[in-house]
Amino acid sequence: MINAGVKMLMEPTSSPLSSSRKQTLEKAHRPPSVAGPNLCPPQSAVLPLTWDNLRRFDMASLSGLASSKNSGSSTPRSPRSAIAERRQLSTNLIHVHVGRGIPSSIPAGIRELIKRMKDIGRPTPDLTKADKKEIRARVVSIAARYEDNATDALLDLVFAEPCRIDRGAYPPHLGRNRDCKFIRGCVPTRDALGNAKIQAALDRVGAPKTPKPDIAFGYSSSAFSIAQALVNTAHDRIAHISQGILHPFIVLEGKSGATGGTQIEVQNRAARSAAALVHSQRTLHASAHGGDFGSPADTACFSCTTDSTTAYVWIHWCQEEEGEPHYRMKPLLRLFLDNCKAVWKLRQVVDNIFEWGLGERLERVKAVLDRIPEERAEAGGSRKRKR
Incomplete structure (x- = not known):
């Protein structure tokens, strides 16, 4: 028996179909739905590239560009968000x-430390073709990798022989963390x-985020x-x-060119991480010296920031200005990676x-x-004498 809907189609008609008849026929011959992604019907003309048109397509990768709330490693952040974070950091001192240069306002101890770190003590060698190729x-490698895989390339770039860290070239009490979040509220x-x-x-600007540096170096428990x-x-x-290391003294932050990383982003991250390290050491020093935070x-502490084209080495310190602690960072070296x-x-x-x-x-x-412990004993003795 021929299907009724198909039979009606086969019958010749001389009068135009009514709108209700058209809908009935279209419904009868609509292909069955198949489970899968929602696809838009084909277009006969190119649509303007607007967010309204893009939203018609089920493209999860584009949703991160429309909202700064998506901070996944594969989605580049806009320059505006990085500048806003820089403003947030500055508001929090x-x-x-x-x-360039070393302003006279920088404490003398910091100026001396900068000179010592920049003093290589030997001339730059004539690099071989193999050295340059390496x-x-x-x-x-840094430029081509995505964020999650760029850390190893960053380590390889900063150290001529990264394996020496694990083979005892440095003292055994060196500790290292990778992608480990700092304690909450440390900034x-x-x-x-x-x-x-x-x-x-x-x-208005809110509190800085908890740091999570790519690499942090400190001490192992065997050092104490x-x-x-x-x-x-x-x-x-x-x-x-x-967590896992003690009293870190340098952090490494890198961004991959494959994700659109910029120096301003890694500098912001280094500023948060290193400010937390300086603050923790000031607090420790104050506990040992009756509230004295010590000299800058x-x-x-130090940091190194890299993107696909440039690298910076920074020194971080804190100095009191008008009764408030200001946490500052200054580059002691900047270079192009080529x-x-x-x-x-x-x-x-x-x-x-x-x-x-x-x-x-x-x-x-x-020290x-x-x-x-001596400070605690002295404080306890003074309290007893007051009684």
């Missing part, structure tokens, strides 16, 4: 200085001190004595600001930072940890 391969925020305008500005380990445990939020050089000799110098400067961090800086941290 975390400043990024990108100018450096260029590292740079291309210093500004105190409005009852000023309504400052409070309104702080409320049993007594020092007990003090570290008592000050866990300071010592273990980055006593609590300084300059192989400059990359060699970058590696030497970072090597100097490691020598400082595993030598002078580690001894200073140990502070040794001082804290």
Whole structure:
């Protein structure tokens, strides 16, 4: 038996079909629906490239471009959001200085530390073709990888032989973290001190996000004595600001060219991370010295930021200005990654930072940890005498 709907189609008609008859026939011969993605009907003309037209398509990858709330690693952030974050940091007295030279306003101890880290002590060698090929391969690797896989390439770029870190070339008490989030609330925020305008500005920009540096270097537990380990445990939020390592002294931040990363983004991330490190050391120093935060050089730290074309090495410190702590960062080295000799110098400067961090800086941290029990004993004795 012939289907009724098909039979009607086969019958000749001389009168035009009514609208209701057309709908009936179209419904009868509509193909069955198939489970799958919602596809738009084919268009006979090219549609204007507008958000209204793009929303007609089920493209999840484009939704991140329309909203800054999507912060996935594969979606590039807009320059506007990075500039807004820079403004947020500045409002909270975390400043990024990108100018050249060493202004006289920088503390003398920080100026001296900059000179020491930049002093390579030996001339730049004549790089062989193999050396240049290796450096260029590292740079291309960072530019081509997505964010989640760029960390290893960043490590390979900064260190001529990354494997030496794991093979004992550095002291065994070096600790390293990768993509590990800092303790929540570790980034210093500004105190409005009852000023309504400052409070309104702080409320408007919000608090900085918790840092999660690509790589952080600090110390392992083997670097400290049993007594020092007990003090570290008592000050866990300071010592273990980055879980798994103790008292970090340098962070590495990188962005892949494949995701549209920029220097301003990695600089913002380094500013947050390093400000948290400086703040933690100031707090530790104050616990050991009756509220004295120490000199800016006593609590300084470093960072390295890279994108697909440039690299910076930064020094971070805090100095009191008009009764408020200002956290500042200043580049001690900047370079283009296509300059192989400059990359060699970058590696030497970072090597100097490691020598400082595993030598002078580690001894200073140990001295502070040794001082804290004495400070507590002295404070306890003074309270007893007052009674």
